[in-house]
Amino acid sequence: MNAMVDIKGVHKSFGELEVLKGVDLEVRAGTVTVILGPSGSGKSTLLRSINHLEKVDRGLIRIDGQLMGYKRRGNKLYELREREILHQRSQVGFVFQNFNLFGHLTALQNVVEAPVSAQRRKRSEVEPFARELLERVGVGDKADVYPRQLSGGQQQRVAIARALALRPKVLLFDEPTSALDPELVGEVLDVIKELARDGSTMVVVTHEIGFAREIADTVVFIDGGVIVESGPPHQVLDNPVHERTRAFISKVL
Amino acid sequence: MSTTSLTSAQDTADPPASGVPADADLPVVARRHPWRWVGVVVVLTLLAMFVHGLVTNPGWDWPTFFQFFTTRTIFSALWVTIQLTVYGTVLGFALGAVVATMRLSSSPFLQVVAWGYIWAFRSIPLIVQLLFWFNIAYLYQELSLGIPFGPEFVHFSTNNLFGPLGAAVLGLALHQAAYAAEIIRGGIISVDAGQTEAAAALGIPKLRQFFRIVLPQAMRSILPNGANEVISLFKGTSIVSVMAIPELFYQVQVIYGRNSRVVPLLMVATVWYIVMTTILSIAQFYVERHFARGTARSLPPTPIQRVRRLLAGVTR
Numbered sequence: 001m002n003a004m005v006d007i008k009g010v011h012k013s014f015g016e017l018e019v020l021k022g023v024d025l026e027v028r029a030g031t032v033t034v035i036l037g038p039s040g041s042g043k044s045t046l047l048r049s050i051n052h053l054e055k056v057d058r059g060l061i062r063i064d065g066q067l068m069g070y071k072r073r074g075n076k077l078y079e080l081r082e083r084e085i086l087h088q089r090s091q092v093g094f095v096f097q098n099f100n101l102f103g104h105l106t107a108l109q110n111v112v113e114a115p116v117s118a119q120r121r122k123r124s125e126v127e128p129f130a131r132e133l134l135e136r137v138g139v140g141d142k143a144d145v146y147p148r149q150l151s152g153g154q155q156q157r158v159a160i161a162r163a164l165a166l167r168p169k170v171l172l173f174d175e176p177t178s179a180l181d182p183e184l185v186g187e188v189l190d191v192i193k194e195l196a197r198d199g200s201t202m203v204v205v206t207h208e209i210g211f212a213r214e215i216a217d218t219v220v221f222i223d224g225g226v227i228v229e230s231g232p233p234h235q236v237l238d239n240p241v242h243e244r245t246r247a248f249i250s251k252v253l
Numbered sequence: 254m255s256t257t258s259l260t261s262a263q264d265t266a267d268p269p270a271s272g273v274p275a276d277a278d279l280p281v282v283a284r285r286h287p288w289r290w291v292g293v294v295v296v297l298t299l300l301a302m303f304v305h306g307l308v309t310n311p312g313w314d315w316p317t318f319f320q321f322f323t324t325r326t327i328f329s330a331l332w333v334t335i336q337l338t339v340y341g342t343v344l345g346f347a348l349g350a351v352v353a354t355m356r357l358s359s360s361p362f363l364q365v366v367a368w369g370y371i372w373a374f375r376s377i378p379l380i381v382q383l384l385f386w387f388n389i390a391y392l393y394q395e396l397s398l399g400i401p402f403g404p405e406f407v408h409f410s411t412n413n414l415f416g417p418l419g420a421a422v423l424g425l426a427l428h429q430a431a432y433a434a435e436i437i438r439g440g441i442i443s444v445d446a447g448q449t450e451a452a453a454a455l456g457i458p459k460l461r462q463f464f465r466i467v468l469p470q471a472m473r474s475i476l477p478n479g480a481n482e483v484i485s486l487f488k489g490t491s492i493v494s495v496m497a498i499p500e501l502f503y504q505v506q507v508i509y510g511r512n513s514r515v516v517p518l519l520m521v522a523t524v525w526y527i528v529m530t531t532i533l534s535i536a537q538f539y540v541e542r543h544f545a546r547g548t549a550r551s552l553p554p555t556p557i558q559r560v561r562r563l564l565a566g567v568t569r
Binding site: 053086089096103105117148 | 445448454470548
């Protein structure tokens with residue numbers, strides 16, 4: 001089976017600081033990969049480089065066989081133009097830690113914006129679909145409300161609907177529940193679980209170990225810019241091989 | 254210590270047996286603010302004295318004021334002032350937007366040029382700059398369009414190209430652009446970086462990211478400063494009187510030069526400046542309200558809505 005996301009030899013530095021030191025990772029279609037790791041381990045950077053929000057210094061990333069950010073012609077790789085990169089990104093859904101909903105647009109407008117402007121679909125055709133998505137994440141009655149009038153959990157669910165509106169091949173979640181009050185975490189995790197059950201391909205950076213155990217097909221533990229250990233949850237979470245993984249999990253649990 | 258506080262608490266909580274009402278049943282007398290009333294009286298007295306002076310002091314010469322307030326000369330002068338303001342604002346903010354974009358671009362060359370422009374035009378006093386433009390024909394008698402350092406296609410005489418009005422608009426717009434650029438840049442960088450990041454992640458095209466996502470949110474902080482600039486430019490047009498352009502202030506000077514009624518004619522100009530500034534301020538309120546969508550749970554009522562509610566409360 002082909003990898004939906006294929007990461008090969010990725011390096012990334014911010015100035016002097018090397019955040020990713022050669023990462024290889026494959027995510028098969030229809031599976032859920034959860035990335036765990038201490039803060040500063042490079043897990044968010046890795047996620048952001050998947051859809052080229054972060055340009056990597058070395059290494060290549062493919063989504064559904066398509067090279068992200070470059071075009072191969074002959075024996076050279078050419079950097080894509082901004083417009084082409086934006087087009088590639090529209091095939092990847094991204095959910096941010098701080099939601100980043102557009103504050104001056106209603107929930108519905110937030111969901112409709114990208115399909116209309118990035119995929120050039122008709123507004124009249126997108127709107128019913130957008131309402132359906134809002135319904136699906138449980139905020140169907142909030143379509144005409146501005147983000148600031150919503151709770152954090154509702155905002156994040158709108159943000160998930162916004163990412164789904166592009167019918168992405170892959171969904172990326174960057175600590176989707178870290179900015180939420182504890183009692184709101186559950187409602188967002190439930191939506192993500194539902195998506196996992198429907199067979200979406202997802203990569204999730206999170207600190208929720210219980211959630212990882214429940215939905216992950218693969219758990220990846222990153223520390224110091226390298227993948228320390230990866231495998232099915234029962235292996236990585238319950239019988240970690242590496243000392244660093246064990247230390248991290250005992251701290252978080 | 255703890256026992257005394259306990260007993261005292263019990264004292265107040267338990268109503269005395271002799272039929273005196275409990276604390277909770279007592280009427281509340283609001284605190285008085287005598288000094289506030291003193292303040293109100295002092296300010297009202299001063300205001301009354303001022304208004305009395307306006308009415309009774311013959312120096313204000315109200316008949317002359319009304320004689321000139323709505324004359325054709327004043328109206329055409331007001332029109333020149335409005336034109337200067339509109340052109341200065343439109344050209345100034347358009348050029349300002351370009352300069353702001355250059356300063357925010359990732360090209361170090363464009364950044365430096367934009368910075369240099371702002372530095373230069375903020376450094377030169379407006380009046381000095383205007384006099385330069387007024388005397389531009391002294392430096393360059395002719396302007397021509399053509400290929401740089403190559404053949405020329407069209408020639409203009411500088412004096413014909415820039416009438417005094419053109420020179421004034423040019424000077425005001427170039428000056429305004431430097432300030433507008435900083436205001437626009439300030440608005441754009443005040444929008445949370447997460448907004449452009451989310452737009453980029455969704456694949457929204459670059460231009461649309463700017464006009465649909467960033468700019469509407471930047472307008473919130475651009476508008477109050479921008480309106481300030483427009484109002485200040487509107488009154489600042491009076492500086493153009495040094496170029497003998499028949500705008501409001503110049504015209505008023507001409508008239509009082511003839512009839513030497515300085516004060517009432519200055520009042521003519523003053524009242525018109527106040528009227529126009531008031532109109533601009535009202536426009537500003539409603540435009541800002543429009544861009545406040547989504548920033549608060551509900552928008553505050555407009556003054557008209559407030560008055561209506563108040564009246565509804567009184568008549569009920």
